[in-house]
Amino acid sequence: MERIPITKSGYETLKKELVKLKTVERPQNIRAIEEARAHGDLSENAEFDAAKDRQAFIEGRIGELEYKLGNAEVINPDGLPKDRAVFGCTVVLENVDTGEEVQYQLVGPDESDIGQERISVSSPLGQAMLGKEPGAEVMLQAPGGKRCYEIIDII
Structure with missing residues (x-):
């Protein structure tokens, strides 16, 4: 099942x-x-x-x-380890090019809502973050071109 x-x-x-x-x-x-x-x-x-x-x-x-x-x-996100990006955790990212910080909670497809800072683990960015640790770089091919983020923190 x-x-x-x-x-x-x-x-x-x-x-x-x-x-x-x-x-x-x-x-x-x-x-x-x-x-x-x-x-x-x-x-x-x-x-x-x-x-x-x-x-x-x-x-x-x-x-x-x-x-x-x-x-x-x-x-329950509260009981999750904070050493790597996993389902339920909140990841703080910094855009390497612009220095802009964003944070997203990794959730399931039914819960994703970009306006609420919740992205699906099956989205391209969610997939790229899974398993990564703070300090790791995350590359993403976005419609506007390649984007590179650094994982600053996992909350």
């Missing part, structure tokens, strides 16, 4: 989405299907088709979330 690493906050976010889908979205969609069905001829009923498409999306997402939550391995 595949274990899916996730932080506690990421797990809670997925759980909330699942509850919303089951208790709000699914019942609303069922009502929409019933209303569209009441309009008669289903062969040319765009509302019915849209509601059925939405139903398929909701059921697919519920299945996906149940799988991820069922296989989740919640990782």
Whole structure:
């Protein structure tokens, strides 16, 4: 069975989405299907088709979330070693060319949010940082060209 690493906050976010889908979205969609069905001829009923498409999306997402939550391995970043970049830790980087400092928490794909300084371990930068120690250089081929960062600290 595949274990899916996730932080506690990421797990809670997925759980909330699942509850919303089951208790709000699914019942609303069922009502929409019933209303569209009441309009008669289903062969040319765009509302019915849209509601059925939405139903398929909701059921697919519920299945996906149940799988991820069922296989989740919640990782507490507080207990992680700070000697190298691993899932859940926060890495402070310095752009070698500009001197600009940034920091990112390494999280799973479902949790990544650049605005919240959370990047996926499967992203190019996340992959480049994994396993590296403070002082190591991280090279990244970005759309604007090569970027070189130095790992300043791991929090």
